[in-house]
Amino acid sequence: MKRQVDDKTILDKFAERFCGIIEKYAKYMVCSGFVAIAHGRTRGTEDIDMIIERISKENFFKLHKDLIKNGFICMQSDSPKDIYDDYLKSGESIRYVEENEGLFPPEMEVHFAKDILDDEQLKERIKLPLTGLNIYFSPVEWNIAFKEELLKTEKDMEDAKHLRIIYSSEIDEDKINSIKDRIKKMRLKR
Amino acid sequence: MRNKTHNEQIERWAKYVKDNPSRWKEKLKPFLDSQIIISRRFYSKLAETEKGRKKISLLRNTKILISS
Numbered sequence: 236m237k238r239q240v241d242d243k244t245i246l247d248k249f250a251e252r253f254c255g256i257i258e259k260y261a262k263y264m265v266c267s268g269f270v271a272i273a274h275g276r277t278r279g280t281e282d283i284d285m286i287i288e289r290i291s292k293e294n295f296f297k298l299h300k301d302l303i304k305n306g307f308i309c310m311q312s313d314s315p316k317d318i319y320d321d322y323l324k325s326g327e328s329i330r331y332v333e334e335n336e337g338l339f340p341p342e343m344e345v346h347f348a349k350d351i352l353d354d355e356q357l358k359e360r361i362k363l364p365l366t367g368l369n370i371y372f373s374p375v376e377w378n379i380a381f382k383e384e385l386l387k388t389e390k391d392m393e394d395a396k397h398l399r400i401i402y403s404s405e406i407d408e409d410k411i412n413s414i415k416d417r418i419k420k421m422r423l424k425r
Numbered sequence: 426m427r428n429k430t431h432n433e434q435i436e437r438w439a440k441y442v443k444d445n446p447s448r449w450k451e452k453l454k455p456f457l458d459s460q461i462i463i464s465r466r467f468y469s470k471l472a473e474t475e476k477g478r479k480k481i482s483l484l485r486n487t488k489i490l491i492s493s
Contacts, residue, residue: 242450242451242454243454244450244453244454244457244458245457245458245461245462246457246461272457274442275438275439275442275449275450275453276439277438277453277456279457279460281460281461281464310485310486310487311487330487336465337465337468337469337472338485338487339464339465339468339469340461340464340465340468341461365446367450393435396432396435396436396439397435397438397439397442400436400439400440400443401439401442401443403443
């Protein structure tokens with residue numbers, strides 16, 4: 236597949252630059268809407284969702300410092316201690332933007348892996364050549380399962396449909412159903 | 426609930442992407458980039474006034490001060 240560097244969108248370049256820094260400190264994966272968009276889904280977004288492994292405070296401080304050095308800024312706070320203690324550790328997401336863009340979109344929404352489902356996706360994370368991007372994504376089956384079983388908005392169902400068509404000959408339907416069962420047990424139980 | 430033709434458009438475009446892996450991006454790039462460009466242009470305009478900057482902070486749920 237031939238694709239020129241110039242074909243890369245603002246979102247693509249932002250994602251690759253951000254992921255290149257994160258990869259030095261933590262295992263990450265990009266999931267949800269951007270997976271579909273990177274596969275050609277025609278819809279907008281102003282943020283990209285990223286899950287990273289739970290890392291120590293010390294390691295996060297290094298990661299945050301590197302992001303700042305490279306022109307990113309966290310929208311929640313300038314204090315890495317506050318970001319870690321008040322947000323990441325308590326399961327809240329944080330958002331980084333590029334400072335030279337006036338703090339405007341796109342944003343990278345980052346949160347820690349919160350359970351075994353996130354941990355497994357991180358273990359199975361994958362680069363998807365069809366996107367032409369040098370970043371890790373959560374596997375397609377996981378994305379479809381989450382969108383169809385948990386998220387379920389019109390936008391998410393359309394994202395899932397798009398991915399199903401793109402990967403129609405590769406998708407493991409048994410795996411999707413098995414993930415859906417686990418989502419029901421772990422995320423939907425009350 | 427979106428209509429039938431919308432669903433058909435999703436299928437039609439997804440099939441185009443699948444069948445044209447080296448061509449879809451050049452067609453989609455202006456559309457995707459324009460949304461970010463329009464959003465940035467709007468926020469820049471809004472950030473020209475103090476009231477606008479406060480609105481941005483509310484809209485974007487940020488504790489960081491937006492500069493003009």
